[in-house]
Amino acid sequence: MSTTPTTFGVIGSGWRSEFFLRLAQAAPDRLRAAGVVTRTAERGQEVTAAWGVPTHRTIDDLLAAGGPDFVIASVPWGQMPITVRELVAAGVPVLAETPPAPDLDGLRSLWGDVGASGRVQVAEQYLLMPGHASRLALVREGVIGQPTSVQISSTHMYHAVSLVRGLLGVDMDEVVVDAREFRAPLVDPLSFGGWDTSAVPEPRTTTLATLDFGDGRSALYDFTDNQWWNPLRARRIVVRGSIGEIVDDAVTRMVDPTSPVTSHLSYRRRGIDMNLEGVDLDTVAFDGRVVYRNAWAGTRMSEDDVAVAQILADTGAWARGEGPEPYPLAQACQDHAISLAVAESARTRADVRVAKEVWA
Numbered sequence: 001m002s003t004t005p006t007t008f009g010v011i012g013s014g015w016r017s018e019f020f021l022r023l024a025q026a027a028p029d030r031l032r033a034a035g036v037v038t039r040t041a042e043r044g045q046e047v048t049a050a051w052g053v054p055t056h057r058t059i060d061d062l063l064a065a066g067g068p069d070f071v072i073a074s075v076p077w078g079q080m081p082i083t084v085r086e087l088v089a090a091g092v093p094v095l096a097e098t099p100p101a102p103d104l105d106g107l108r109s110l111w112g113d114v115g116a117s118g119r120v121q122v123a124e125q126y127l128l129m130p131g132h133a134s135r136l137a138l139v140r141e142g143v144i145g146q147p148t149s150v151q152i153s154s155t156h157m158y159h160a161v162s163l164v165r166g167l168l169g170v171d172m173d174e175v176v177v178d179a180r181e182f183r184a185p186l187v188d189p190l191s192f193g194g195w196d197t198s199a200v201p202e203p204r205t206t207t208l209a210t211l212d213f214g215d216g217r218s219a220l221y222d223f224t225d226n227q228w229w230n231p232l233r234a235r236r237i238v239v240r241g242s243i244g245e246i247v248d249d250a251v252t253r254m255v256d257p258t259s260p261v262t263s264h265l266s267y268r269r270r271g272i273d274m275n276l277e278g279v280d281l282d283t284v285a286f287d288g289r290v291v292y293r294n295a296w297a298g299t300r301m302s303e304d305d306v307a308v309a310q311i312l313a314d315t316g317a318w319a320r321g322e323g324p325e326p327y328p329l330a331q332a333c334q335d336h337a338i339s340l341a342v343a344e345s346a347r348t349r350a351d352v353r354v355a356k357e358v359w360a
Contacts, residue, residue, distance in 0.1 A: 005032050006316025008095070009062045011083050012074040013038045013047050013055075016097060020072055021051045023309045026299045031312055034068040037061075059090055069319040070095050072123070077102040081110040088114045093319040095312075096122050099158050099336040100329060107333045111359045114329070121315050121325060122332035125307035126159050127166045134265050134284040134292040135239060135246050139167055143286075144241030144253050151238035153222035157339035158332070164211065164219040165335065167239050172334055172360035177352045179209035179221070179345035190229045209342045221342060251286065263287050270297070281306070330359040 008024075010017045013036055024031040033053045038044040044055030056062045062071070070093035073083040081101045087094045100122055101107045114120055127136055139147050150164045164170070185201035204225040211219040227233045239246040244253025249265040265286055271279035279300050284292035295313075296306045317323030334357070341352040 004316075004320065004322075005030055006313050007032045007034045007068040008312060008316070009034050009068040009071040010036045010074055011059065011062075011071060011087070012036075013043055014074065014076075017072075017074040018051070019308065020074065020312065021047075021053060023301070023305060023312065024053075025051070026301055026305070027296060027309060031309065035062045035065055059086055059092075063090060063092060067092075069093065069316040070121075073097060081106055084110060084120060085113055088117050088119050092119070093315070094120045095315045096120060096329070096332070098122060098124055098332060099339075100332050101336070104337060104340055107336060108358055111329065111333055111357075115359055120329040121318065122327045122329060123308070123311055123315075124159070124162050124327045124332055124335065125304070125311045126155060126163050128307035128310045130267075130281055130284055130292050130294065130303050130306060131249070131265070132163060132237075134286070135237070136166060137291045138246065138251060138286060139169075139239060139241070143251060144239065144245055145243035147239060147241045148216055149218045149220070149238075149240045151220040151222070151236070151240075153224075153227070153233075154235040154237060155228060156223045157342065158335040160221055160223065161211075161335040161338045161342075162331075163237070164221070165331075165338075168213065168217050168219070170213050170217065172330075172356060173213050173217075174356060175214075175338055175341070175354045176212040177209055177338065177341040177345045177354065178212075179207060179342045179352075180349065181346045182206045182208070186224070186230070187232060188226055188230055190231055191226055192229065207342065207346055209345065211338065211342075265291075333357065333359045 010020055021033050024033040035054045035056055036047050037059060038047060038055050047055050071087050073080055073094060073096045075083050080096060084094055084096050101110045126132055147168050150167050152160050152163055183203045183205055186204040187199050187201050189196055189199045206224040209221040224233050250262055252260060252262040255261045265284055267284055268282040270277040270282050278298055280297045281294050282297055283290045296309050311326050314323060314326035318325055337357060338354050341354045345352040
């Protein structure tokens, strides 16, 4: 683990920007926000008062104040490709929020302008979440043999596609998408805005899609509006392979020709009962060995926070020449191209093929 703290700047001051500032406060010895670019001085004063971070009006001012390892583009979808181009032109490594452009033409245009620069990574964190990272480790070890299908009902669109492609080991392969939408009543008691004590069942959309990557590799996408927050809709994931499968935290596989065995991912959490080590996830184990260790233990971060903090640290290492690319622009473009195909297929009720794209 590098002892060099990761320093980053942020373009934008919305709630997603504050997500990164909060993580820097939680781990000040490892993450440092060097500054934030805001549209107005008034908004800048608010950000400084809330987070103790200097603010600037322009990218040039941010960079002149003391070069961070990289700069995060945390702006609305329509502005994202513009800001990414500006940062690349300024010669700074970039971590773009998801998605890097709103639509397929925007993805192609952005890639044409900055793809060859090698300066752009994307903040796609889901494969770094402790549970998913543990499943991915077992898949890569060959515990369930060759991965053949993923069923995911958890997060939406490009995030879900990232999980599917990562767990299947799919790169830029062509895919045929078949999607449908269904409306049904559902109580939605909790959202980003908090609890709604007067919530009643209202129509909500569930999108179901199959993804055919060829060679027997497939995925089932299942997402209901607000599934991230709604406590009445669980998150589920299945990874099937040639000699077994993973269903959430249960791993079933053949250990000899007549012996199917099921083991479980075991999460050690600090702070339960009389444990006084703090309040953190510590490790994830499988069959008596640790397959995931929380590098952010001691910060009291949630599992999603841990994943975002890790991609910040990984991006810092990459920008300093100390580590590999954490999530290159080409991969994020492919994720979003497939997610756009899900939306198009659901709208047209017809198959949509995602062929080889310019970033492939």
